Amino acid sequence: MASPVPGDSDCLHPGLAEPRTKEDWFAYVFYDPPPRPVLPPYDSYVTMDEAEQRRLNRSRNRYHSALVLAWTPAVQHFETEITELLAANEMAPPGARLGLLIDGPPTVGKSTLVKMIGRKFEQELREDFPERFSPDRLGCYVPVVYISLTDQVTPKQISIAIARYLNVPTSGTKDTIDDRVLTALTASGTQLIIFDDLHFLDCSLKEGRASNDHIKFLANHAPCTIIGTGVDLEESPLLSEGGPTGPVKRTSRVKAPTSGPRTQTAGRFSRQELSAFALDSEERILQWVGVIHSLEKALALYQHKDESLTRQHWRYLHERTDGSIAGLHALIRRSAVRAVQQGAEAITREIMDSIVLSYAHERAYAKVVDLQSRASVKGGSKQIRKRPAADGSA
Ligand SMILES: Nc1ncnc2c1ncn2[C@@H]1O[C@H](COP(=O)(O)OP(=O)(O)OP(=O)(O)O)[C@@H](O)[C@H]1O
Ligand SMILES: [Mg+2]
CATH class of the missing domain: 3.40.50.300 (P-loop containing nucleotide triphosphate hydrolases)
Structure with a gap:
């Protein structure tokens, strides 16, 4: 039987499809997400032959696509x-x-x-x-x-x-x-x-x-x-x-x-x-940051800077996703797959900027960008950015 609380108690993954019968539900209960692949040292990775590298990356993609669920x-x-x-x-x-x-x-x-x-x-x-x-x-x-x-x-x-x-x-x-x-x-x-x-x-x-x-x-x-x-x-x-x-x-x-x-x-x-995450108090900011942290620490990337999303990009991630856990999960999953694909091996602001999220999240973000652009024009700054700057503080 699957252990009810695998290794990391923050993270459980109940399964893939909507259960329609008790048998589906039992499968759900027993479902184990793809395990975190064991990464060979980076030097060995870069010298792997193409097929070997592709197989490893395929298993990393599967793992990232399931990513962990946060016990928010x-x-x-x-x-x-x-x-x-x-x-x-x-x-x-x-x-x-x-x-x-x-x-x-x-x-x-x-x-x-x-x-x-x-x-x-x-x-x-x-x-x-x-x-x-x-x-x-x-x-x-x-x-x-x-x-x-x-x-x-x-x-x-x-x-x-x-x-x-x-x-x-x-x-x-x-x-x-x-x-x-x-x-x-x-x-x-x-x-x-x-x-x-x-x-x-x-x-x-x-x-x-x-x-x-x-x-x-x-x-x-x-x-x-x-x-x-x-x-x-x-x-x-x-x-x-x-x-x-x-x-x-x-x-x-x-x-x-x-x-x-x-x-x-x-x-x-x-x-x-149940509402989206808001950043209107210290307690709520810490909750949002905690969720980012539980997703970030699950990443299987070679060059990802520890806690960079948690400490530097938490506000940007909120703006991009309108505080939605679905948007956050999707953005991190997509970025991880792209980071592997492009060989960057890290989720950076550039990679996240290049991902197009759902229509609703992109629309909400466009409003944020618009407001920030207006504010910077009003404040005398000539520089109008396409994407708002990463926060830079935790
Ligand atoms: N606790 C969680 N941890 C990580 N990701 C989550 C969590 N909850 C939801 N998600 C992500 O958000 C996505 C959407 O979640 P879900 O379908 O539960 O939302 P919902 O509120 O039921 O949406 P709808 O009202 O459209 O049915 C999930 O597929 C998953 O990627
Ligand atoms: Mg639903």
Whole structure:
């Protein structure tokens, strides 16, 4: 079995594809990312024949493409919250068991976070109760159900997705499938159900109510803790009957509570926000720098100056990525691959400048560059840079 906490406890990597069945999830739980390649001394590397060098670099690319996942303060916070909820709900009578909704803008790491936490929860169960996972009970005990919802999902589709995950027949009416799903969840000892992308619940008024009732039904009848993630959940029919009648708009604004009447699910779920990293206090700067550090120290490059990203480029990295963990992870991964490819063997400001990130991140960065250019013109400086200068201090 994969060790729940490999060598470096900051870093876990739950896998590659979205799990759709319990077998996919088990593969996820056991998944080990490509190991860090052992680098021969640089002198030997440069004298290697072409094929040998290519093989080593291929394994470095694979390793960098997986890069480590950071056990960020947000991941730690939600791990504590979810672990506590699971403990408080474990033997609670049926009824209004409390669940948690994690609400945040796109690409702040919601899906990754819930999978990291679900994976660790199951790994610890596997350590503590090996008998539940014995070979003769293979696939019988399914402590975690992870469902990634698809666009405009209806209550019946949610039940079908759980049925498919648990390997029970998906034919018949909604009531028949619901019945099978509840029986299977109880028989499988499921403790944690994760619904990822809950904003995909059909938000038309009628279906919205039905979806909401369905989640309430599951929360009442399934002996599980339900965790949901999504964008703009505050405006979804889960929490407010006064929500919009069309698909929910994706924005990163933090909104005032909506005025519509509260739903029954609103009485069963707490809602907490997950946002991008901000640099508005010393504590938050240290959190951002800590994440950069955990990614930087995992690099397998010959000439990379230790802690140069952490100490010199942390502000630049924030500007480039708008404080998004997805942008940061992508920028460091891409830069590492390019550093190997070009033979620079170090992630430098020049390499990072040459990477084109997602449209959203590039747009946000263009605004920063624009503001900085205006400020430097106002301040009398004639020099207008294409990219803002690296910070230079930690
Ligand atoms: N804890 C982490 N450590 C390192 N990288 C991370 C972490 N969390 C997320 N990422 C990076 O960010 C990418 C996007 O994360 P994720 O898909 O979890 O975001 P999301 O909030 O679910 O986005 P969306 O709202 O679009 O579904 C991941 O593929 C990964 O590269
Ligand atoms: Mg997601």
